[in-house]
Amino acid sequence: MDFKSIKEIKTHLLKRKISIFELNEFFIDKIKKSKINAFIFFDEDLIRKRCKELDSIKNDLPLKGIPIGVKDLFCTKGIKTTAGSKILQNFVPTYESFVTNKLNNSGSVMIGKTNLDEFAMGSSTTTSYYGDTINPIATDKNLVPGGSSGGSAAAVSANLCLGATGTDTGGSIRQPASFCGVVGIKPTYGLCSRWGIIAFASSLDQAGIFSNNVEDASILLKEIAGYDKNDSTSSDITIPNYFKKINENIEGKVIGIPKEYDLPNIPDEIKIVWEKARKKLEKGGAKIINISLKHTKYALPTYYIIAPAEASSNLARYDGVRYGYRSKSQNNLEEMYESTRSEGFGNEVKRRILIGTYVLSAGYYDAYYIKAQKVRKLISNDFNDAFKECDAILTPTTPSPAFQIGQKEDDPIKMYLNDIFTVPASLAGIPGISIPFGKSKDNLPLGIQILSKHFNEQVLFDLGLFLEKNNE
Numbered sequence: 001m002d003f004k005s006i007k008e009i010k011t012h013l014l015k016r017k018i019s020i021f022e023l024n025e026f027f028i029d030k031i032k033k034s035k036i037n038a039f040i041f042f043d044e045d046l047i048r049k050r051c052k053e054l055d056s057i058k059n060d061l062p063l064k065g066i067p068i069g070v071k072d073l074f075c076t077k078g079i080k081t082t083a084g085s086k087i088l089q090n091f092v093p094t095y096e097s098f099v100t101n102k103l104n105n106s107g108s109v110m111i112g113k114t115n116l117d118e119f120a121m122g123s124s125t126t127t128s129y130y131g132d133t134i135n136p137i138a139t140d141k142n143l144v145p146g147g148s149s150g151g152s153a154a155a156v157s158a159n160l161c162l163g164a165t166g167t168d169t170g171g172s173i174r175q176p177a178s179f180c181g182v183v184g185i186k187p188t189y190g191l192c193s194r195w196g197i198i199a200f201a202s203s204l205d206q207a208g209i210f211s212n213n214v215e216d217a218s219i220l221l222k223e224i225a226g227y228d229k230n231d232s233t234s235s236d237i238t239i240p241n242y243f244k245k246i247n248e249n250i251e252g253k254v255i256g257i258p259k260e261y262d263l264p265n266i267p268d269e270i271k272i273v274w275e276k277a278r279k280k281l282e283k284g285g286a287k288i289i290n291i292s293l294k295h296t297k298y299a300l301p302t303y304y305i306i307a308p309a310e311a312s313s314n315l316a317r318y319d320g321v322r323y324g325y326r327s328k329s330q331n332n333l334e335e336m337y338e339s340t341r342s343e344g345f346g347n348e349v350k351r352r353i354l355i356g357t358y359v360l361s362a363g364y365y366d367a368y369y370i371k372a373q374k375v376r377k378l379i380s381n382d383f384n385d386a387f388k389e390c391d392a393i394l395t396p397t398t399p400s401p402a403f404q405i406g407q408k409e410d411d412p413i414k415m416y417l418n419d420i421f422t423v424p425a426s427l428a429g430i431p432g433i434s435i436p437f438g439k440s441k442d443n444l445p446l447g448i449q450i451l452s453k454h455f456n457e458q459v460l461f462d463l464g465l466f467l468e469k470n471n472e
């Protein structure tokens with residue numbers, strides 16, 4: 001029996017070839033034996049209790065019994081939620097996030113809380129207070145799983161669960177999906193509610209899904225999407241049945257290749273795979289056209305103004321007063337704030353708070369923050385214009401395969417460059433998927449990214465399924 005496909009497991013469960021208990025014991029056992037530090041929280045008794053509860057429900061549910069990992073950025077009622085930070089090491093939410101609540105109502109089993117870069121800031125899952133996650137693809141090579149949702153990507157890749165949630169602010173689902181050889185989708189901003197997700201950069205944060213294949217991603221996305229009155233940016237659209245509608249016949253689809261993504265310093269192994277995907281799509285009947293996204297080169301600097309600005313504001317709440325870590329060294333209130341924040345946050349988070357505070361300060365607000373907002377609009381307009389000519393855009397997901405743990409730690413800019421292909425879509429709020437496609441020269445997985453206009457996740461699944469089936 002294949003333990004990698006939700007679609008298949010669902011039929012096995014329905015035909016009673018396997019029970020919910022057996023299925024979850026398989027994953028409990030695998031998690032206990034695994035050595036990649038994919039989970040921050042894992043409680044086997046809680047899983048068994050949940051299985052019992054589900055077993056007593058007689059009617060079928062869309063994800064009944066399916067083990068799902070949850071990024072430890074989603075608040076889970078009564079279960080510690082750390083955001084990978086020391087400052088939230090003892091934080092137990094009193095409520096459930098919208099997305100995980102939906103997953104629970106769909107009958108899934110929350111198999112554990114997955115590791116991440118502290119407050120989802122990073123591309124390596126090496127800034128977590130709870131240790132590094134190791135990429136399961138080649139454990140002897142000590143590679144990063146990508147980040148920030150590295151624990152989720154690694155858990156799915158190592159077959160420790162059948163799917164996992166992630167969040168993507170600038171690439172945190174697509175980049176780790178690419179590094180770990182799994183499917184990762186960042187939906188349109190507003191498709192999945194942010195309520196109960198610990199905020200990083202609110203105008204960019206978006207929940208999404210990791211899975212072993214495209215069809216599973218289409219099944220899972222439907223379960224986490226939907227309108228929520230508690231999130232003022234949540235969209236009130238009818239959620240399509242992506243899985244039912246999925247169609248790998250791509251004939252006549254117009255695919256745009258943005259010339260600005262063809263950067264001179266991108267390694268050949270990435271360009272070769274990009275070219276290969278292009279040819280496959282063409283062979284399948286798609287029409288390939290060249291497009292221009294003129295302002296692409298400003299995307300990374302724009303992101304690294306807007307995201308830290310919002311982060312500095314969102315993270316002001318961690319002051320040691322209401323919840324979370326409080327420093328013991330304190331003689332007065334001011335000192336308490338200071339020592340709590342300097343002891344509770346790691347270096348990358350501090351760096352973002354400093355940048356964000358700087359670009360929002362009175363003398364620099366117009367020069368940096370307002371300017372970045374204007375450029376963001378131009379980037380977004382580029383995409384709108386492009387989608388007048390094409391149905392989807394094809395790019396590499398990352399400029400390299402997974403790198404070694406510790407490799408880019410000395411220079412934050414090197415780390416930020418990981419997001420060069422993912423950040424533009426985040427700024428525009430459009431959806432993007434990363435599909436495992438091809439291999440690097442060292443036989444590591446690579447990802448191909450497909451982008452579409454707002455709320456056209458269906459075309460991502462359609463083209464994704466085609467590439468998945470044509471990835472020899």
Ligand code: GLN
Nearest residue numbers: 121122168169170171172
């Ligand atoms: N790597 C990017 C950053 O560090 C994106 C993170 C994310 O999408 N959460 O900000």
